[in-house]
Amino acid sequence: MSHPNGGLGHAFYPEHSFDEARNFIGTQGIGFRSTDGEKITATQSWTSDRQTPTIVFTGKTRLGSTCVACWGHWRSCKGSRIGRYGEVLDQIVRSAGSTFTHESD
DSSP states (O other), rough: EEEEEEEEEEEEEOOSOHHHHHHHHHHTTTEEOOOOOOOEEEEEOOOTTSSSEEEEESSSSEEEEEEETTTEEEEEETOBOHHHHHHHHHHHHHHTTTTTOOOOO
């Protein structure tokens, strides 16, 4: 299992579950801005053993990923700083029914 111990460091408290966020992203992925304004793409993926669903965050490079165990933490169990992406994604899921539009290049 690629994510055996959950996330690292402090947690934030998402209003939506990992599954809700991953389903919201859908098969096409979504674009948005991180808390510091960086353009981010979130896509659905799997761990290398294809056993664990993940959300991958990409900017100019791959920034990190989260699974259900890491969702809500500022760092993934592998140490990637994912909180600023997950926090915004959670907010987007919350606002999806009102004003959210997918970010484009």
